[in-house]
Amino acid sequence: MTDARPAASDADRAKWRRYLADERAEAAVYRELAARKEGEEREILLALAAAEGRHEAHWLALLDGDDRGVPRADLRTRTLVALARRFGSIFVLALAQQAESRSPYANDPHATAAMAADERIHGEVVRGLAARGRRRLAGTFRAAVFGANDGLVSNLALVLGIGATGVPAPVVLFTGIAGLLAGALSMGAGEFVSVRSQRELLEASAPDPGVQDAVTDLDLDANELALVYRARGMEPAEAVEQASLVLARVAAAGRLRTPTGAIPLSAEDDEAVGTAWSAAISSFCFFASGALIPVLPYLFGMSGLGAVALSTGLVGIALLVTGAIVGVLSGASPLKRALRQLAIGFGAAAVTYVLGLAFGTTIG
Structure with missing residues (x-):
């Protein structure tokens, strides 16, 4: 922002203070959730908290660094913070997903386009994290x-x-x-x-683990592995490309190196079925x-x-x-x-x- 910007009205400054309070509270939600996670999920949540911190800095800059009189965050966000602090569950992520989808930044002239885009993307990130919990549940x-x-x-x-x-x-x-x-x-x-x-x-539809041993002996020219991929739903060209990639690795290394195996797993997820x-x-x-x-x-x-x-x-x-x-x-x-x-x-x-x-x- 430059010094030539028009003077902000009292209504604008009050709105920025509300945004500032909400951004701080949303960052707290993600930090509380991250404290209960580890590995990749923890890193993702901390990255979301850092993004909310950038938004907080934007509103604070518009307020010339004066955060006096910042109100409490709205009730929904305060509830999320309390739930995240005490439970850290799928319920909090589901509620956070809804909160991100209701961001007013897209229609606010004082928010940048990047901030509005961030909120849209945050909603999808939280949706993905919530989907993991939904599958387990x-x-x-x-x-x-x-x-x-x-x-x-x-x-x-x-x-x-x-x-x-x-x-x-x-x-x-x-x-x-x-x-x-x-x-x-x-x-x-x-x-x-x-x-x-x-x-x-x-289990009947899952690939046979023993088939992996046969991959090293396949005819590289015939490339019949592509038939396996086609049988599991890939388009012919995509199946040939995937099979060629696998066989090229086999030819180069003499053994299969792909961590998930050469044969695609079933689209269903055992975790989502439960016991x-x-x-x-x-x-x-x-x-x-x-x-x-x-x-x-x-x-x-x-x-x-x-x-x-x-x-x-x-x-x-x-x-x-x-x-x-x-x-x-x-x-x-x-x-x-x-x-x-x-x-x-x-x-x-x-x-x-x-x-x-x-x-x-x-x-x-």
Whole structure:
């Protein structure tokens, strides 16, 4: 900036102070996350913190180095700092991804084009880091979320449907407990079979490690290794190029030097599938915990409309929480996901409740 720049208004300086506070807080988020990581992920997070430091220096320069009166960062960023300091989890990265995508720099004349580009790129970097965590979490998390949600919705529907027929409260209670046990066992067994089958399919599709030994004896002119790459989805020209590269290394060194092997691995990632037992246990436990909530009022001796109202309210809160968690981890709006989860759950329960009322009237 030159001395000929126009005088800044009070509104501009107030805005720069807010930006300065947010940049400092975002840098703190990345440093806190880096403190819990090691290796490449730590280096990436520290590089992001350094970039936020450059942005901080830009706003500080516009303020002529005067950082007096800098406000606290916005609530969202302060929350991220607190979460990063205490947990350092995938949730923080997912929230940081959303924060980077909402940067106002692209439309602010006082921010440089490089700063706006930085924020766009930061969003992709954080998305990549979050994707690593999602892959590690995917198998068990899927079973946990789906298990809890199924337990909430199915047992609420069961309890409300049976209760609407007018049967005594103990019958509703025992029906709910039976639904809890049956559903949890079914979900656990289903997840075990599903994940085990998926892993077996991946293992069947994975390259045979013994094939590597045959590479050194291949006919370099025929280059049949290209057929392997083509069979795994490469275009013919790309397959020939890759196979030629591998065979050239073999010819030069007399052995295969590529760290990941000559044969491409399956596109699926075993890490994202999870283990059969972890998925089964998570599914069982979370379905049971979700299915327990609609039964709680009856466990404590309630009955009638009071039990129905409390059961529905508790399940509604739980559905909002699980929906928001899915939204955060998927990088989407937590509010939209929470409301969608609530609408689906209450819709299913309302259908069974109406059917129960109709059935009870018919019996009466």
